[in-house]
Amino acid sequence: GQSLEQPSEVTAVEGAIVQINCTYQTSGFYGLSWYQQHDGGAPTFLSYNALDGLEETGRFSSFLSRSDSYGYLLLQELQMKDSASYFCAVRDTLTGGGNKLTFGTGTQLKVEL
Amino acid sequence: EPEVTQTPSHQVTQMGQEVILRCVPISNHLYFYWYRQILGQKVEFLVSFYNNEISEKSEIFDDQFSVERPDGSNFTLKIRSTKLEDSAMYFCASSRRDRGGLGGELFFGEGSRLTVL
Numbered sequence A: 001g002q003s004l005e006q007p008s009e010v011t012a013v014e015g016a017i018v019q020i021n022c023t024y025q026t027s028g029f030y031g032l033s034w035y036q037q038h039d040g041g042a043p044t045f046l047s048y049n050a051l052d053g054l055e056e057t058g059r060f061s062s063f064l065s066r067s068d069s070y071g072y073l074l075l076q077e078l079q080m081k082d083s084a085s086y087f088c089a090v091r092d093t094l095t096g097g098g099n100k101l102t103f104g105t106g107t108q109l110k111v112e113l
Numbered sequence B: 001e002p003e004v005t006q007t008p009s010h011q012v013t014q015m016g017q018e019v020i021l022r023c024v025p026i027s028n029h030l031y032f033y034w035y036r037q038i039l040g041q042k043v044e045f046l047v048s049f050y051n052n053e054i055s056e057k058s059e060i061f062d063d064q065f066s067v068e069r070p071d072g073s074n075f076t077l078k079i080r081s082t083k084l085e086d087s088a089m090y091f092c093a094s095s096r097r098d099r100g101g102l103g104g105e106l107f108f109g110e111g112s113r114l115t116v117l
Helices: none
Strands: A002-005 A011-012 A018-025 A032-037 A042-048 A053-057 A058-067 A070-075 A085-089 A101-103 A106-110 B003-007 B010-012 B019-026 B031-037 B041-051 B052-057 B066-069 B076-081 B088-095 B112-116
Touching: A002 A085, A002 B010, A011 A018, A018 A085, A018 A106, A042 A058, A042 A070, A053 B003, A070 A085, A101 B041, B003 B088, B010 B041, B019 B031, B019 B088, B019 B112, B031 B076, B041 B066, B076 B088
Parallel strands: A011 A106, B010 B112
Antiparallel strands: A002 A018, A018 A070, A032 A042, A032 A085, A053 A058, A058 A070, A085 A101, A085 A106, B003 B019, B019 B076, B031 B041, B031 B088, B041 B052, B066 B076, B088 B112
């Protein structure tokens, strides 16, 4: 079966750096994505790693190690608005060229003053 | 900025009733998806749709579910006979063709909350 594990909750202070880990066991692997979700609203795309290494997009960075079946999302200079749920998601098929994703359990990030 | 739109935002129905959830994907996207999220849980894949047919579906997507693209813009999810456990937020998503597009990126709508009583 498919399994993506994340910590359920992380708390950090404004201005700090936080890392959200994701370990996965999936039948196929073609890349790891990260999504942000505020209060049950639309998940929004943050980043995608298909190859090992670090991808940086502004305050957010994402890392992948395919040999370890592991990735993380790094959020720097935390702001109150970063309080949200963060999901890792594996692209586990290339069927038809689409982006079917299997999502992780989600991490609730709370940013405090 | 183009976006995925969904209607209704919230629907309450009685068990056993049929429900149709509607979505308008982003116009130049080629792949369409339905996901659902039971309150407080993870987002779960239901079905993907490409070139007017289902390309993949999950175990959740049983005979009670169907999808349709009745015209060039709408994409619908039908639940024929709703059950209590169908209560969830249903998200529609779309994506561009992978080649030349950003891998792993889905564009989600705001969701349709379905409550089955």
